[in-house]
Amino acid sequence: MTRIVKIAVLTVWLLLLLGLARRDFFIARLDSGEQTAVLQAAKYQQYYGVHLNGKRIGWVMEDVRPSSSGFSIRQQAALKLKVLQTVQPVNMDLSAELDSGMRLKTFQFTFSSAFYSTKAEGRTEGKKVFFALNTGRTVIKDAVTLPDTPFLPLNQRGYLLAKMTRKGDRVKHAFIEPMTLTPHESVITYNGRNKELIGGRVYNLHEFTETYSGMKTRFWMDDKGKIIKEESPAGFVYEAEAKFKAMDIQDSGDELLAAVAxxxxxxxxxxxxxxxxxxxxxxxxxxxxxxxxxxxxxxxxxxxxxxxxxxxxxxxxxxxxxxxxxxxxxxxxxxxxxxxxxxxxxxxxxxxxxxxxxxxxxxxxxxxxxxxxxxxxxxxxxxxxxxxxxxxxxxxxxxxxxxxxxxxxxxxxxxxxxxxxxxxxxxxxxxxxxxxxxxxxxxxxxxxxxxxxxxxxxxxxxxxxxxxxxxxxxxxxxxxx
Structure with missing residues (x-):
């Protein structure tokens, strides 16, 4: 959901929003099945506060539950964004069913803001994702093909620790963006252990860099594979917080367009x-x-x-x-x-x-x-x-x-x-x-x-x-x- 939030924010001023092909040619591909061992017994709910220039402007929730055929995923987000001196609420909701290997089976996604709303639903067949996007004024039906069977990037990513043990290790994986419904392939680099100050407390965490479509994000993970903090290119910071704290939206933040001028x-x-x-x-x-x-x-x-x-x-x-x-x-x-x-x-x-x-x-x-x-x-x-x-x-x-x-x-x-x-x-x-x-x-x-x-x-x-x-x-x- 943090990636969905980033894409939605980009559309404010642009749409937000390939030398990597040669550079990444020899990177090991991440098999989504490698998540199974880590998440087989997964059952968790985690909240994140969304911050811009030190102000909490929204929250993100992720809920993962085992199901009879795999996993059920629920992700929600709420933001208040100040655009041209007006505060616009943004709400997102994603539900998905995954198989036992965490591969995407079906999904439903809704997005709403002051002057826009959309609903999308889709299913996967192998490497292909079929979907219908309803804007309330038109229905767009399409399909996209990924280089690998897609899976959703979650905030519990312990499978990376099993795959990447040395500083500089890199892997890649394919995913589909529920907001834009376009396929992407990202490259994740392990930067080793670092101390990071988060919410007034010093953590000793694993640091990673993720690159896709020319953008770089950084995230920090504890030894159990839980993402504690993530930084986006647009200046947004996501921090794991208790529910009552994450949902305490303090402010709509600074003028969004001015922040990226x-x-x-x-x-x-x-x-x-x-x-x-x-x-x-x-x-x-x-x-x-x-x-x-x-x-x-x-x-x-x-x-x-x-x-x-x-x-x-x-x-x-x-x-x-x-x-x-x-x-x-x-x-x-x-x-x-x-x-x-x-x-x-x-x-x-x-x-x-x-x-x-x-x-x-x-x-x-x-x-x-x-x-x-x-x-x-x-x-x-x-x-x-x-x-x-x-x-x-x-x-x-x-x-x-x-x-x-x-x-x-x-x-x-x-x-x-x-x-x-x-x-x-x-x-x-x-x-x-x-x-x-x-x-x-x-x-x-x-x-x-x-x-x-x-x-x-x-x-x-x-x-x-x-x-x-x-x-x-x-x-x-x-x-x-």
Whole structure:
């Protein structure tokens, strides 16, 4: 559940959210069956307090019980998050049935926040997970395939101690994320024993690092395999606590968006600049896509050239424009849905010029979607129906409308300048005449200004990679050259 909480929080400002493949090639794969010996007689209930900057803003509960065919799992979480000076409650509930080897059989998951709610249920058949996701406005049915039979990551993980005995030992395992319903594979590294101060008490614990999708978390475990503390990339800290203490939510915490804002060095760009240059520093394991379109990255420096709209015919078209994925519908960008297709045709009318179609779509999304921070997974159909959302909902809906007209469109995720700092943001890039043009429908920028720095192009379920930058990104604005 701690991982579910992290993903849900990421969606506030981005969606939250691959050199590892070569680096991890020789790591032993973790067999989920190895949990059986440790958890065969498992029966426990554990509470965790969720802290942000020293304030308890929520709690997580995990209950594990043996059943006639294996194990029954119940995980719940409640948070209070301050977003744009408003407090939003977030509640999650996960129930799952596992076999005797802790392999996932079925699950039901519910999520609710101020302006969003969803229910999901699914089952596994071998390495495949079939599911249905109900947003209250549409039902999304899909299936995902993992490299191994999935199991749920629990907070009782004594099987790691049996597998990893020396500092530097590493294992990997596959899992499915109940919030995003996307498969992942993580790598866990054992860092040895360390003393850690938790709740005013010094513990001698086993320390681990877990990496997936470019993100790193740290957790500390006692000799019985119980996780005592975990730290997430977004600055959240989870500590094992008594029920009465964990559920005593003190505060909604600091403003969430401000907590992950990226301060910059250097001077602002001169008025009317056509290019910008930045020096970027971020973790080497972060999964970023900085080159392409108007961006050129080399040796830690990024150059951005302002788009021209409508663009002139390029001498050499951008090869990425021809990638079919930017025309295809996806789980949350339902470009082939009749409602999306009909709305796109209604917006552009008889206009056949692609550049003019992009302008009409940009104006419509900006004018008809109410600007509200939505904690949840943005999908185009729900946004079209609800007519509210933040940058994620704007970008998902625009991508669906644009793709339905045959215009290759990507969702760009990165940062942009607001209130004298860089904040995580999502916008779009549309391919016109073989050239990418940036579009920000949240702020009605066509093209987007030079402060929009893209770190990845991906539909909603792929944007979690941006989480690897949280708290670790440094930006320096270089003088004009």
């Amino acid at each position: 990226v301060q910059y060095s250097g001077s602002l760009l001169p008025e009317g600049s056509k290019t910008a240059a930045y020096r970027l520093r971020f973790p080497p394991e972060a999964q970023v896509e900085l080159n392409g379109g108007r961006q050129q990255f080399a040796e830690g420096k990024l150059r951005i050239s302002r788009d021209v709209f409508p663009p002139a015919l390029p001498a050499s078209p951008d090869a990425a424009c021809a990638e079919k994925k930017y025309l295809k519908p996806s789980r949350y960008v339902q470009a082939d849905d009749p409602k999306i297709v009909a709305k796109a045709k209604e917006i552009v009318g008889t206009t056949t010029d692609p550049a003019q179609q992009v302008r009409l779509l940009t104006d419509w999304v900006y004018e008809h979607i109410e600007k509200r921070p939505v904690i949840g997974l943005p999908d185009a159909l729900t946004t079209l129906d609800s007519r509210l959302g933040d940058c994620n909902e704007h970008a998902a809906l625009f991508a669906a409308l644009s793709r339905s007209l045959g215009l290759p469109t990507a969702i760009a995720a990165g940062v942009t300048m607001q209130r004298n700092a860089f904040y995580y943001h999502a916008w779009n890039e549309v391919c016109l005449g073989g050239q990418w043009v940036s579009v920000d429908t949240t702020t009605r920028q066509l093209p987007a200004d030079l402060y929009h720095i893209r770190f990845t192009r991906a539909d909603v379920e792929g944007q979690i990679a941006i989480g690897g930058l949280l708290g670790k990104l440094e930006i320096e604005i270089l003088p004009p050259q």
